[in-house]
Amino acid sequence: MTPIKRVVIAGGGTAGWVTAAALSHQLGQILDITLVESDDIGTIGVGESTVPPIRVFHQLLGIDEQEFMRSVSATFKLGIWFENWGQIGDRYIHPFGRHGKPTWLAEFHHFWLHGLRSGMNSELGEYCVEWLAAKQGRFGTSPQSDINYAYHIDATAYARFLRRFAENRGVKRVEGKIKSVQQHPTTGFVESLTLASDRVVPGDLFIDCTGFRALLIEQTLHTGFEDWSHWLPCDSAAAVQTEITGPPNPYTCAFAHEAGWRWMIPLQHRMGNGFVYCSRYISDDDAKQKLMQAVSGAPVRPPFVLKFQPGRRRKSWNKNVVAIGLSSGFVEPLESTSIHVIMTAATRLMQMFPFDGVSQPLVDQFNEESRVEIEKIRDFIILHYKTTDRDDSAFWRYCRNMEIPAALAHRVEMFKEGAHAYQDAGELFRVDSWTQVLLGQGIVPKHYHPLPRGMQEQELARVLSSLRAGVAQTVAKLPKHQDFINSYCRTT
Numbered sequence: 284m285t286p287i288k289r290v291v292i293a294g295g296g297t298a299g300w301v302t303a304a305a306l307s308h309q310l311g312q313i314l315d316i317t318l319v320e321s322d323d324i325g326t327i328g329v330g331e332s333t334v335p336p337i338r339v340f341h342q343l344l345g346i347d348e349q350e351f352m353r354s355v356s357a358t359f360k361l362g363i364w365f366e367n368w369g370q371i372g373d374r375y376i377h378p379f380g381r382h383g384k385p386t387w388l389a390e391f392h393h394f395w396l397h398g399l400r401s402g403m404n405s406e407l408g409e410y411c412v413e414w415l416a417a418k419q420g421r422f423g424t425s426p427q428s429d430i431n432y433a434y435h436i437d438a439t440a441y442a443r444f445l446r447r448f449a450e451n452r453g454v455k456r457v458e459g460k461i462k463s464v465q466q467h468p469t470t471g472f473v474e475s476l477t478l479a480s481d482r483v484v485p486g487d488l489f490i491d492c493t494g495f496r497a498l499l500i501e502q503t504l505h506t507g508f509e510d511w512s513h514w515l516p517c518d519s520a521a522a523v524q525t526e527i528t529g530p531p532n533p534y535t536c537a538f539a540h541e542a543g544w545r546w547m548i549p550l551q552h553r554m555g556n557g558f559v560y561c562s563r564y565i566s567d568d569d570a571k572q573k574l575m576q577a578v579s580g581a582p583v584r585p586p587f588v589l590k591f592q593p594g595r596r597r598k599s600w601n602k603n604v605v606a607i608g609l610s611s612g613f614v615e616p617l618e619s620t621s622i623h624v625i626m627t628a629a630t631r632l633m634q635m636f637p638f639d640g641v642s643q644p645l646v647d648q649f650n651e652e653s654r655v656e657i658e659k660i661r662d663f664i665i666l667h668y669k670t671t672d673r674d675d676s677a678f679w680r681y682c683r684n685m686e687i688p689a690a691l692a693h694r695v696e697m698f699k700e701g702a703h704a705y706q707d708a709g710e711l712f713r714v715d716s717w718t719q720v721l722l723g724q725g726i727v728p729k730h731y732h733p734l735p736r737g738m739q740e741q742e743l744a745r746v747l748s749s750l751r752a753g754v755a756q757t758v759a760k761l762p763k764h765q766d767f768i769n770s771y772c773r774t775t
């Protein structure tokens with residue numbers, strides 16, 4: 284086994300610079316890190332909504348939140364607003380917070396369900412600070428606060444921010460287009476990249492962050508791809524950035540339409556908009572037109588169309604190539620999970636870093652953990668499409684009738700029967716997320732845990748009302764989202 288000292292990152296989008304930042308911060312003293320990127324090719328230019336673990340990742344890197352937010356024109360995100368998913372006219376928020384107070388025996392929503400059956404009407408979200416704050420457009424944080432939040436970020440500025448961070452820690456950036464990849468004649472391990480300028484960049488370990496091109500992991504190593512388009516039929520997106528027309532909401536919007544859904548991601552200085560769709564049911568031109576009809580501000584650049592294939596690379600790590608980012612696979616951005624998967628992959632790589640050489644058990648473990656992680660996320664996304672009552676278009680009729688992975692079918696049945704929701708090992712989404720989305724999609728459980736039946740009705744009513752009051756009081760003290768941004772992290 285060849286000891287690993289020289290790491291070459293191919294690609295400088297979010298994946299490339301996140302990986303470079305993490306490796307240089309944690310292992311920069313012992314590794315020699317080079318990143319190659321092509322200004323001519325550029326980056327994908329989308330990917331602006333995130334999930335809360337990004338904050339943990341930033342803390343690991345010692346990133347200052349206010350500096351980061353000012354640099355990337357960020358706003359705060361408390362969850363996702365869904366509209367028209369279960370049926371046209373339906374609305375729900377998937378917040379990042381927890382609801383009420385769970386017991387060790389039964390989650391809080393069982394008590395809430397029992398309250399509903401006993402005539403105590405309330406929304407589950409009223410027991411969650413993040414839900415109510417999102418609804419009221421409020422946000423605030425302090426070192427004592429435990430509000431769970433993420434960010435909306437300018438993707439291009441984020442790559443720039445991380446580039447500065449990584450270069451300050453010794454990462455060497457090489458600009459140029461990779462024209463060929465050299466492999467060892469017998470092992471097939473990658474030995475070097477040759478650029479259009481004929482410059483050769485040698486390395487011991489290569490990180491493929493070349494986006495959908497997957498230059499090393501697929502075009503060179505032919506690793507193979509598992510296609511998931513039968514479960515996630517959307518394969519295209521039209522995107523446009525517009526001027527912002529009002530105070531930014533502290534949540535991402537996901538409006539379902541007849542052949543997919545539309546996002547709105549508010550930044551401090553502009554709005555990111557996109558129309559995700561299945562090209563079997565709507566043409567690119569129609570999608571672009573519908574997007575432009577739906578947006579409110581003036582475009583700051585012309586709309587563009589992106590094509591993608593949902594699925595995963597059969598191995599994220601093959602020989603001495605580790606794929607991170609779009610090169611390793613893609614699940615559509617409905618729950619804003621891709622940047623998160625980049626961060627967990629970079630972290631996993633650092634934890635398993637093959638200093639003494641690439642060993643197969645390590646590679647297998649990395650691949651297995653990556654598979655489990657992305658399959659759980661995939662199932663959570665499929666849930667939004669499958670559990671719909673919409674039959675107003677061929678797209679939705681396909682979604683409601685499609686076969687789904689057995690593990691997801693089991694989960695949906697568990698919830699339908701007894702309101703059981705759970706978080707598996709290695710899974711991003713918690714019980715509260717599963718519960719909010721299952722209920723939000725219109726599933727009404729037949730039964731729930733019997734524990735609350737042991738409570739006197741008056742006692743249950745008292746507990747529920749005091750929990751709601753506690754949430755309302757906490758939220759009432761929070762400033763408006765825009766006011767908090769102005770005082771905390773306004774981009775100048």
Ligand code: FAD
Pocket residue numbers: 293294295296297298299319320321322324325326327328329330331332333438459460461462492493494495496498520557589591607608609610616619620621622623625
């Ligand atoms: P890219 O940004 O494509 O970067 C590839 C890099 O490789 C570039 O630097 C390019 O120049 C370089 N490169 C390629 N070929 C060569 C070559 N031959 N020579 C030299 N350099 C080369 N994720 C989220 O978390 N939240 C979201 O809200 C979200 N929204 C999305 C919406 C859509 C429609 C899509 C398609 C994706 C979305 N994503 C989202 C995913 C997110 O955009 C990506 O995960 C993220 O941007 C990482 O991309 P990347 O770095 O892997 O690829």
